Amino acid sequence: MNKHVISVDMGGTKIRTGVVDEYGGVKHKKSISTEANLGKESVIERLIELIQGIYNDVVLKSEIIGIGLAVPGPYDNKSGVFHNPPNLPGWDKFYFPGALEPFLKIPIKVINDANAAALGEYIYGVGKGYKHLVYLTLGTGVGSGIIIDGKLLMGSRGFAPELGHITIDKNGPHCNCGNAGCLEALASGTAISRIAQGNIKNNRESILREMCSGDFMQIDSRMVAEAATKGDSLALSIMKEAGRNLGVGLVNIIHSFDPEIIVFGGGLTDALNLMMPSIKSEIANRVMSNQKDKVKLVISQIEEDVALLGAASIFLGQHRK
């Protein structure tokens, strides 16, 4: 029998699903908008419909051994409930398997989406061949997952790791998590757009002013990256500063975990090449001599499907095929 898993990657804006086989193939892909604003019940209802639709499309139904669900954290692995997820307001303490299993009659396992992505990269992505891997997703926030000696780091309650919320500047800007000077507050897409908006508001010279048609609140990290590519000096300096901040955080990660490879995913990866020189020079300036030039920095190649693949691996096993 060929084993298959229905995988779900549930984000704050989009829900993506597909059927994953043991070799990392993804078929029957479908996606819907999350529309979290319509409430939990509506999301669950449409999610059940979506999964049932996929299940109906599968010819050999007996080959489906489970549903792997990647969800935004924090997700308490011990009790199986969300803990105030910032991207899904109102889902605190919600127990996902209990809401789905009665309708779907297939075993369900839930995993934090960044942890799922780390597993996906480790088993099917650029992490192949390594046993010590750190995955960072750079987008609106900074998510993370870590493989140590071939095993996913979960922590005592499944809350590890939150590398987006390690402080690199104790006097730095406030972060949404309640802390200050976190990596997420200094190197995420949100941080880049916040800094750019502040500069334009304060009348700094930049083509961003025209690009946002005068409405500086429209400036996002993608726009800043585009302006930087066009040679805009304000945009370039903001991207460089974010790169340096990311470099400081990466040194913390290298010193903490001694990984072989750090893999980057998320919406900011397009801009990462622009930031890479600043990232690398900051690492070179700060890393301990025993770690100099040891850790590979690589951008994900399976971005779109990575969380689906990782969520499937909860059923298919964490071993490489």
Add this chain to the structure above:
Amino acid sequence: MNKHVISVDMGGTKIRTGVVDEYGGVKHKKSISTEANLGKESVIERLIELIQGIYNDVVLKSEIIGIGLAVPGPYDNKSGVFHNPPNLPGWDKFYFPGALEPFLKIPIKVINDANAAALGEYIYGVGKGYKHLVYLTLGTGVGSGIIIDGKLLMGSRGFAPELGHITIDKNGPHCNCGNAGCLEALASGTAISRIAQGNIKNNRESILREMCSGDFMQIDSRMVAEAATKGDSLALSIMKEAGRNLGVGLVNIIHSFDPEIIVFGGGLTDALNLMMPSIKSEIANRVMSNQKDKVKLVISQIEEDVALLGAASIFLGQHRK
């Protein structure tokens, strides 16, 4: 047969040894000064003599199954050599087992001393009953060892973790490791004495001036802690600041590893009670809501023998008795 291990805790100033049994008993304790300034060969010669002396004292020699050696890091676990250890200058690339085994004819295993201490706390100390433990040794520097789900975190080459060298203030003071604003540069004994010395030099009012008999270079963290206990306001503010810095670092550690317990050892532990209110309030201000009041902070009770116990566990097994 009762298994025993000859354990060695090799520090920059002192070498301590003893015979450890399976239940955490330590007998035949002996210690000598390291006198690293006399050179590697002299240290090795005296170490061999010391171990041979202990071996001669043991009645049932067949019960000795190995020699566990805890050494200051960085120690490359893959190649089995030191990597520029700051506390043992001149020992770079030195291969310890090769120098000892021909003389001692007993199998030798080497481990980083902070990792040994983490194992010691986990198996025999206040870490009993927990599976996710972080050990921090606060002294001249800040050392660390981590147990994840009952297993020691080593990293890809045995260099993990270096939690003393995570940056909490990217614009902070230079650290001996080459980085800046590290926990070690802001919360270690060295940091405390450096800040106190600077203040006294700059004519700040304090009883430290009399305590050091006018020679401000004599001020160490112990003296600062003593002055703080006597109510000296400068000393108190320095200890509080170090406590807050430690709190920022502990939040980084909690967010990265989601541990159940953090154990403190090292020369600064006496001063830790003085710093604890600042540590705890900084954690409360910064930690993510899912981690609030979850992680226990405990001071080691087996301080003196902890590295000996941990080094022995490489042979005796990492399981609790």
